[in-house]
Amino acid sequence: MKTIIEPFKIKSVEPIKFTTYQQREQTLKKAFYNPFMLHADDVLIDLLTDSGTSAMSAKQWAGMMEGDESYAGSKSFFRFETVVKELTGFKHVIPTHQGRAAERILFSIVGGKGKFIPNNTHFDTTRANVEFTGAEAVDLLCEIGKHPETVAPFKGDIDVLALDRFIQEKGRENIPLCMITITNNSGGGQPVSMKNIREAKKVLKRHRIPLFLDACRFAENAYFIKLREKGYANKSVRNIAQEMFSLADGCTMSAKKDALVNIGGFFALNDDALAAKARNLLIITEGFPTYGGLAGRDLEAIAQGLEEILDEHYLQYRIRSIEYLGEKLTASKVPIVQPPGGHAIYLDAKRFAPHIPTWQYPGQSIVCELYRAGGIRSVEIGSVMFGKYDPQTKKLISPPMELVRLAIPRRVYTQSHIDYVVEILLEVFESRNRLKGMKIVEEAPTLRHFTAKFKYAA
Numbered sequence: 001m002k003t004i005i006e007p008f009k010i011k012s013v014e015p016i017k018f019t020t021y022q023q024r025e026q027t028l029k030k031a032f033y034n035p036f037m038l039h040a041d042d043v044l045i046d047l048l049t050d051s052g053t054s055a056m057s058a059k060q061w062a063g064m065m066e067g068d069e070s071y072a073g074s075k076s077f078f079r080f081e082t083v084v085k086e087l088t089g090f091k092h093v094i095p096t097h098q099g100r101a102a103e104r105i106l107f108s109i110v111g112g113k114g115k116f117i118p119n120n121t122h123f124d125t126t127r128a129n130v131e132f133t134g135a136e137a138v139d140l141l142c143e144i145g146k147h148p149e150t151v152a153p154f155k156g157d158i159d160v161l162a163l164d165r166f167i168q169e170k171g172r173e174n175i176p177l178c179m180i181t182i183t184n185n186s187g188g189g190q191p192v193s194m195k196n197i198r199e200a201k202k203v204l205k206r207h208r209i210p211l212f213l214d215a216c217r218f219a220e221n222a223y224f225i226k227l228r229e230k231g232y233a234n235k236s237v238r239n240i241a242q243e244m245f246s247l248a249d250g251c252t253m254s255a256k257k258d259a260l261v262n263i264g265g266f267f268a269l270n271d272d273a274l275a276a277k278a279r280n281l282l283i284i285t286e287g288f289p290t291y292g293g294l295a296g297r298d299l300e301a302i303a304q305g306l307e308e309i310l311d312e313h314y315l316q317y318r319i320r321s322i323e324y325l326g327e328k329l330t331a332s333k334v335p336i337v338q339p340p341g342g343h344a345i346y347l348d349a350k351r352f353a354p355h356i357p358t359w360q361y362p363g364q365s366i367v368c369e370l371y372r373a374g375g376i377r378s379v380e381i382g383s384v385m386f387g388k389y390d391p392q393t394k395k396l397i398s399p400p401m402e403l404v405r406l407a408i409p410r411r412v413y414t415q416s417h418i419d420y421v422v423e424i425l426l427e428v429f430e431s432r433n434r435l436k437g438m439k440i441v442e443e444a445p446t447l448r449h450f451t452a453k454f455k456y457a458a
Contacts, residue, residue, distance in 0.1 A: 004320045007313040008411060011058060017041050024372050032453035033368050033438065035377045044375030045413065045421055050343045051216075052098075052256035052263060053409035057308060060260065060301045067297025072288050076296035076303075083303040087238075088215075088245040090268035092275035094282055095292030095299060099216060099254025100125040102267035104132075105281045106212070106252060109274065110176035111135035118166055119179040119214075120145075120158035121186040124385055126179070126214060126252075128446050140166060142196075145187045146400045148337040148348040153228040154193040156184030156221075164203045172207045181214040182221035182244065186381060188403065189217075189322075189341020191224035194232065194243065201247045210249035210271070216257040218244065220342030223315040238310045250274075257343070260305035260410055264298050318342070321418070322408060328422045334429050337403065347425075349382060349402040353435045358383050358398040360437025360457050366404045366428065368454075369435060374424030381405050384440075385449045 019027070019042060031037035035048055046053065056064075068074040077095065084093045096102045103126050111117070111133030122130065122137045130137040140162045145155040158180055167175055180197060184190045197211075204211050222240040226232050232240055245251065250269030255261050269275055279289045286293035294302075308314065319342060326340030335351035349356075349363035356362035363380035370376045379385075382402035390397055406421065437457040444451050 004317055006411075006414075007311065007317050008057070016044055018044065019375055021372065024375055028368060028371055032441075032455075033364070034449075034452055034454060035367055035371060035379060036450050038371070038377060042375075043371075043377045045417055046377045047344075047406040047408065047421070048377045048379050050257060050407040050409050051254060052261070053412065054256075054260045054262070054305075055409070055411040056260060056262070056301060057304070057411075059308070060304045063300035063304045064297040067295060067300045069296045072290055074290050074296045074299070076299040077290040080299040080303045083306050084266060084268055087241060087306060088251060088268050089242065090245070090250060091270045092268065092272075092278075094267040094275065094278055094289060095294055096265045096267060096282070096286055097293030098256060098263060099214075099252055099265040100129060101286055101293065102252040102254075102265050103129040105267060105278050105285070107133050107135065108281060109277050114174055116166075116170050116175050117177065117179060118158075118163055118175065120156055120181055120192065121184050122179070123181060123185045123214070124447060124449070126181070127386075132446065138166065139186075141184070141187055141400075145184065145190060148188065148346070148351070148401060148403075149335070151338045153224075153339075154191055154196060156182070156187050156190035156192045157196040158192070158200050160196065160199045160203055163200060167203070167207045167209065172209055175207075175209050177210045177212050177249075178204055179212045179214055180248075181216075183217045183224070183342045185216070185343075186386070186399075188337030188346040188401075189344045189405075190337070191221045191228070191342065193229050194225050194240070194247075195229065197244060197247050211247065212269075213244065213248045213251040215245075215251040215253040217343055218251075218253070219258045219309040219315060220318065223312070223319060224342060227319075236310075237312055237315060241310065255302045255305065258306075258309045259302045260309055261298065261301045264294050264302045266292075266302075318410065324415070325406070325408070325418050325422065328419075329425060332426050332429070334425060337401075344405045344407040346381070347404040347406070349380075349404055352404075352429065353432055355433065356435060356437045358387075358402055359396045360439065361454075362435070362437070363402050363404045364438050364454060365435045368438075369428050370404075370424060373428050374420070376406075376421060376424055378404055378406050380449065384452065 113134035115135035142157040255264035335348040337346040353362040386399040442453040
C-alpha cells in the first residue's frame with residue numbers, strides 16, 4: 001500500500017514555543033498539576049482535546065467572510081439549516097454556541113429528579129447536564145468495551161439486553177430518552193455499529209422511548225462502519241451517516257469536533273412540542289433561533305465543515321493517523337485501549353502505572369509526567385473525571401477504566417509531531433516506576449477535572 005498522505009496543503013502556520021524541563025516543572029507546579037490550568041503558550045504539543053482545535057480550510061475561512069450577521073433570519077442560518085437537514089433528516093434544527101448548550105437545553109426540559117438517562121457511556125458535560133437537573137446518568141456499555149486490551153470492531157456499543165432490563169426495572173415513564181454517543185469518547189473513542197443502533201432502537205420503540213445520538217464524531221463512526229461492518233463497504237460515508245440519523249429521533253452535536261470548527265453546535269429533532277420548548281429556552285439563554293449564540297460567520301463555517309468531514313480521503317487519512325500512533329506505541333508494549341479509536345489514543349493507566357492505586361489517580365500522574373518530560377498536554381479520563389464518593393463511606397468509587405486520552409486535533413499536526421509524541425511517551429513509559437500517586441486538594445462539585453488542584457501524595 002502506498003503512503004497515505006495528508007489530503008490538504010498547508011497554507012498558514014503558527015509558531016510553537018519551546019521550553020526546558022525546568023521551565024515546565026515550574027509551570028506545572030503553578031498550574032496545581034492540572035493541564036487545564038496551563039497557559040497554551042507553554043504547551044508544545046496540545047493533545048488535551050480535539051474539540052474546537054481543528055484547522056479550518058480555505059473554504060471555511062472564505063465562508064467566514066460571507067457570514068450574514070443579521071440578528072434574525074440570517075441567510076447563513078438557512079444555509080446551515082439546509083446542510084444539517086440534508087445530513088440528518090431531522091425536522092427541527094436549533095443552533096447553539098457549543099454541544100453542552102444543546103445538552104443543557106435538552107435535559108432542562110426532559111430531566112429532573114426521579115428520571116434516568118441511559119447511554120452507552122456519557123461523556124463529562126453530558127453527564128453533568130443530566131445530573132444537574134437531578135436525573136441520573138446511567139452507562140450501559142457492552143461488556144467487551146470495558147476491557148482495554150481486547151481487540152474488537154465495535155467496543156462502543158450499548159448493551160441492548162441491559163437496556164431492556166433497565167427500562168423494565170425503572171419504568172418507561174421515568175426514562176424520557178436514551179442516548180448513544182458516537183463514537184464512544186469515554187470508552188476509548190470506540191465506534192458503535194449500525195446493527196447495535198438498530199437493535200437499541202427496536203427495544204426503545206417497543207417501550208415508546210425516543211433515541212437521541214450524541215453525534216460529535218458521527219463521520220468517524222460512519223467511516224468505521226464502512227471499514228468494519230458487513231454490508232457497508234460499498235456505501236458512501238454520507239449514506240451511512242444518514243442511515244444512522246434515520247434510526248434516531250434527534251441528536252445533540254458539538255460542531256467543534258466533526259464539523260471542523262472552533263466553536264458551535266446544534267440540537268436537531270423531530271418532536272414539534274419538544275422543539276418549541278427548546279427554542280423558548282434558547283431565546284432565554286443563547287439567542288434568537290436563527291443564530292443561537294453564534295455569529296453568522298460561525299454558521300457558515302459549520303455548514304462548510306459538515307460537507308468537508310464526509311470526504312472519504314480525509315477520513316482515511318484521519319483514521320490512519322490515529323492507527324499510526326497506536327501501532328508505534330503497541331510495538332513498544334505501551335498499554336493502550338485496543339484497537340485505536342477514531343480521534344485519540346487512550347493509554348491504559350492501570351497497566352501503565354500498576355503501582356499507583358486508583359484513589360491516587362494514576363492517569364493524572366501520567367498526564368503530569370508527559371507535560372514535564374516533553375511539553376505534551378493530555379487529559380485524564382478515569383477517577384478524576386468520573387470518580388464519585390460513596391455518600392456513606394466517603395470513599396472514591398472509580399469508573400471501570402483509568403485512561404489518559406491523547407486527542408489529536410484535526411488537520412493540525414504532522415507525522416513528525418506524532419513521532420515526537422511517541423518518543424516522549426516511550427521515555428515516560430520506560431521510567432514509569434518513578435511515577436507517584438496524587439491527591440486532590442481542591443475541587444468543584446461538578447466537572448471537577450476542569451479546575452481541581454492537585455499535589456503529590458508522597
